Amino acid sequence: xxxxxxxxxxxxxxxxxxxxxxxxxxxxxxxxxxxxxxxxxxxxxxxxxxxxxxxxxxxxxxxxxxxxxxxxxxxxxxxxxxxxxxxxxxxxxxxxxxxxxxxxxxxxxxxxxxxxxxxxxxxxxxxxxxxxxxxxxxxxxxxxxxxxxxxxxxxxxxxxxxxxxxxxxxxxxxxxxxxxxxxxxxxxxxxxxxxxxxxxxxxxxxxxxxxxxxxxxxxxxxxxxxxxxxxxxxxxxxxxxxxxxxxxxxxxxxxxxxxxxxxxxxxxxxxxxxxxxxxxxxxxxxxxxxxxxxxxxxxxxxxxxxxxxxxxxxxxxxxxxxxxxxxxxxxxxxxxxxxxxxxxxxxxxxxxxxxxxxxxxxxxxx
Numbered sequence: 001x002x003x004x005x006x007x008x009x010x011x012x013x014x015x016x017x018x019x020x021x022x023x024x025x026x027x028x029x030x031x032x033x034x035x036x037x038x039x040x041x042x043x044x045x046x047x048x049x050x051x052x053x054x055x056x057x058x059x060x061x062x063x064x065x066x067x068x069x070x071x072x073x074x075x076x077x078x079x080x081x082x083x084x085x086x087x088x089x090x091x092x093x094x095x096x097x098x099x100x101x102x103x104x105x106x107x108x109x110x111x112x113x114x115x116x117x118x119x120x121x122x123x124x125x126x127x128x129x130x131x132x133x134x135x136x137x138x139x140x141x142x143x144x145x146x147x148x149x150x151x152x153x154x155x156x157x158x159x160x161x162x163x164x165x166x167x168x169x170x171x172x173x174x175x176x177x178x179x180x181x182x183x184x185x186x187x188x189x190x191x192x193x194x195x196x197x198x199x200x201x202x203x204x205x206x207x208x209x210x211x212x213x214x215x216x217x218x219x220x221x222x223x224x225x226x227x228x229x230x231x232x233x234x235x236x237x238x239x240x241x242x243x244x245x246x247x248x249x250x251x252x253x254x255x256x257x258x259x260x261x262x263x264x265x266x267x268x269x270x271x272x273x274x275x276x277x278x279x280x281x282x283x284x285x286x287x288x289x290x291x292x293x294x295x296x297x298x299x300x301x302x303x304x305x306x307x308x309x310x311x312x313x314x315x316x317x318x319x320x321x322x323x324x325x326x327x328x329x330x331x332x333x334x335x336x337x338x339x340x341x342x343x344x345x346x347x348x349x350x351x352x353x354x355x356x357x358x359x360x361x362x363x364x365x366x
Contacts, residue, residue, distance in 0.1 A: 068123025
């Protein structure tokens with residue numbers, strides 16, 4: 001895979017993780033661990049592989065994705081928002097009573113969601129039906145579904161797998177998020193579904209085992225699945241639950257819990273570095289001074305006046321929420337002083353979105 005593309009996919013995955021965390025933090029509830037572990041896969045599928053269009057989410061010829069592990073909705077919502085299906089600002093409404101972004105995906109309310117899921121095992125069954133429909137209608141779209149390794153303890157999963165194998169649904173790819181943990185503990189302690197690959201193979205599936213955070217491996221697995229004829233493909237992805245947030249990684253207690261403010265800030269910090277570097281590279285020559293990590297997200301002070309007016313009157317703007325829209329580049333020679341990290345600044349003068357800064361002076365030179 002091209003190194004620049006790989007870098008952009010990593011940056012997108014970092015943004016998706018921040019978006020998922022932001023929603024869960026605002027909701028004070030949710031499932032961060034299993035959301036963070038699938039962000040790399042979602043980054044690849046939505047940026048490289050899937051034939052989808054945010055402007056036409058109901059296109060009958062589109063590829064489909066069914067999030068069978070529906071509790072990982074925060075990752076899917078963040079991905080869809082970043083791709084333009086709905087405003088990124090709406091991520092902070094997760095699980096609110098008047099929000100369309102509920103704890104599990106609703107295909108009737110959320111643009112880009114192909115199936116309502118949440119009851120474990122039912123998602124893959126719906127994906128199998130979609131794949132069969134594509135075969136009957138002689139359509140070329142592909143169907144992808146993502147399952148949890150705890151989810152595959154459900155008997156319905158294997159009924160669906162049996163049907164898909166027996167009906168040669170080679171337009172179907174199932175990804176198993178094999179992070180080894182579920183709500184009550186490790187998979188082998190609760191109700192072992194191991195060995196996973198051998199079980200799918202017994203149901204007449206092509207099986208592939210990969211590192212679920214390796215974009216080269218994800219690409220090869222998807223390519224191999226498309227090349228396999230006469231069999232559906234199961235990709236068993238070895239992943240890290242809570243991937244990208246240091247204190248959540250491989251920690252079962254973060255299956256279904258929301259961080260407090262201090263831990264929220266830490267989670268965003270853990271995922272901000274690549275986004276910051278990407279910003280620097282995109283705006284050109286940047287000089288940074290006095291860089292240090294801030295301790296809170298209390299506010300951000302923006303000096304928006306031109307450099308020569310820096311010591312004159314300047315406009316301060318307090319921003320307490322994180323947004324994720326892409327920024328556009330049309331800067332004059334400005335200096336900004338940013339107290340407190342990871343907030344996207346809406347510059348009043350130019351209405352430009354900027355992503356996640358370290359505490360520093362920034363001088364952009366044309």
